[in-house]
Amino acid sequence: MAKEILTKIKLQCPGGQATPAPPVGPALGQHGVNIGQFVKQFNDKTKDLQGMVTPVEITVFKDKSFTFILKSPPASVLIKQLAGVAKGSAEPNKQKVGQVTRQQLKEIASRKLADLNADDLEAAAKVIEGTARNMGVRVVD
Structure with missing residues (x-):
């Protein structure tokens, strides 16, 4: 059975350099997402895009778990x-x-x-x- 989606969040973060500071922290925190876990996973996936702005679409589920899709830089x-x-x-x-x-x-x-x-x-x-x-x-x- 598929998880029920709570919301989708779109952010632009510097590749390999995301931090829990705004805009990431407040956007994820209000939906109960583990911010540290997202930052770690995002930075691992974008370490080859150091400092380049990278759009990301985060899908948050009812159980507070999440998945995210990286887009190409603007x-x-x-x-x-x-x-x-x-x-x-x-x-x-x-x-x-x-x-x-x-x-x-x-x-x-x-x-x-x-x-x-x-x-x-x-x-x-x-x-x-x-x-x-x-x-x-x-x-x-």
């Missing part, structure tokens, strides 16, 4: 990393902060394909390209 984080910029432009239509190639966008798209609302790699690359443009990052061939 496209904006990956684009900033490739373009070598600290943050996106405040005025993306006027001020460009960096540039990435279409090949780099395809690499990001292939990494995020499972999490995107796209059928193939070309459509996913267009989604990522739109994100880059909205950040003020120029896309070059």
Whole structure:
């Protein structure tokens, strides 16, 4: 018999560096989840993503047990990393902060394909390209 689901929690934590401090502690604590156990399991699974923001979807069951699914890092984080910029432009239509190639966008798209609302790699690359443009990052061939 399947366990009855109490709630689903979505968080973004730095890979390999989650702590019981906010936002993790309060989000899990209010549902009675063992915070230390989650932090240990999350850090073990994400030790190869040191410091990179990693979305996680936690399913909490009635008996206070939990499971979680790791998602790929946000496209904006990956684009900033490739373009070598600290943050996106405040005025993306006027001020460009960096540039990435279409090949780099395809690499990001292939990494995020499972999490995107796209059928193939070309459509996913267009989604990522739109994100880059909205950040003020120029896309070059």
